[in-house]
Amino acid sequence: xxxxxRLATTWTWLYTSPLSQMTRDRRRAEIRNDxxxxxxxxxIDARRVLLGVPADLGWMAGRVVSDRVAVRLVCAFMLASTxxxxxxxxxxxxxxSPDAHVWTFAIALPVLLALAPFRRRRHxxxxxxxxxxxxxxxxxxxxxxxxxTHPDVAxxxxxxxxxxxxxxxxxxxxxxxxxxxx
Amino acid sequence: xxxxxxxxxxVETALLGVLIGLPHREGIHGYGIAQALQDRDGARRLTAHxxxxxxxxxxxxxxxxxxxxxxxxxxxxxxRPRRRLYxxxxxxxxxxxxxxxxxxxxxxxxxxxx
Numbered sequence: 001x002x003x004x005x006r007l008a009t010t011w012t013w014l015y016t017s018p019l020s021q022m023t024r025d026r027r028r029a030e031i032r033n034d035x036x037x038x039x040x041x042x043x044i045d046a047r048r049v050l051l052g053v054p055a056d057l058g059w060m061a062g063r064v065v066s067d068r069v070a071v072r073l074v075c076a077f078m079l080a081s082t083x084x085x086x087x088x089x090x091x092x093x094x095x096x097s098p099d100a101h102v103w104t105f106a107i108a109l110p111v112l113l114a115l116a117p118f119r120r121r122r123h124x125x126x127x128x129x130x131x132x133x134x135x136x137x138x139x140x141x142x143x144x145x146x147x148x149t150h151p152d153v154a155x156x157x158x159x160x161x162x163x164x165x166x167x168x169x170x171x172x173x174x175x176x177x178x179x180x181x182x
Numbered sequence: 183x184x185x186x187x188x189x190x191x192x193v194e195t196a197l198l199g200v201l202i203g204l205p206h207r208e209g210i211h212g213y214g215i216a217q218a219l220q221d222r223d224g225a226r227r228l229t230a231h232x233x234x235x236x237x238x239x240x241x242x243x244x245x246x247x248x249x250x251x252x253x254x255x256x257x258x259x260x261x262r263p264r265r266r267l268y269x270x271x272x273x274x275x276x277x278x279x280x281x282x283x284x285x286x287x288x289x290x291x292x293x294x295x296x
């Protein structure tokens with residue numbers, strides 16, 4: 001292996017390290033192939049690596065940010081749902097049906113978050129979150145969950161389970177953005 | 183500075199131009215694209231790795247090109263790492279035509295006349 005090939009391989013290994021496994025493996029494999037083809041042609045040139053460094057860094061930064069933004073949005077969804085459910089349950093206690101503003105709050109949250117600026121093809125987390133919300137938040141909201149004995153805290157363990165399920169299930173679905181799974 | 187949505191950078195337009203002009207129905211790998219770009223533009227050097235793959239990634243995210251890994255048997259037979267093969271999409275062809283129209287001299291005049 002020539003020094004330039006080693007330089008390119010090491011550099012690629014470095015700047016792809018913070019990325020998710022799928023993105024990382026793909027870029028490394030592409031560069032490996034590119035270097036092999038170039039080497040076969042006898043046209044290995046260190047400038048091809050060095051001149052691309054700013055673009056590599058820009059690409060890496062964009063990927064890291066978009067991965068984190070997506071995960072952050074899902075976490076925000078879960079957190080907002082938890083807070084919303086606790087708040088709604090608290091206000092709902094003792095009355096036969098939640099007030100209109102409580103319902104508005106409960107419905108507006110998932111709608112707002114469902115419209116969050118996920119990029120194309122990043123619908124897996126959205127679906128998982130919506131299912132988790134429907135399964136774990138809505139029943140306590142309408143008081144239909146038979147296991148709830150204390151409305152103030154009931155949503156929290158269920159939401160924890162929902163968040164965990166979101167991570168486990170969402171991370172295994174194609175197109176997921178959960179770190180380390182893409 | 184933010185890019186105008188839907189606009190193409192010069193390197194992206196050049197890549198699309200190369201992909202349109204290539205006869206490979208199966209697609210072409212990154213190094214092949216760099217070579218074709220160099221031949222077309224008469225450049226002294228091949229496009230840098232970072233510039234090339236970043237632009238291809240952006241085009242793919244925008245659905246202007248599509249890519250796939252080649253058959254592992256082909257790589258084994260060729261005794262080399264697998265190639266990622268790129269191909270232009272219908273959207274990519276339209277985007278390229280639009281970009282050429284916008285950058286062509288007298289494009290505004292032609293548009294008005296049309």
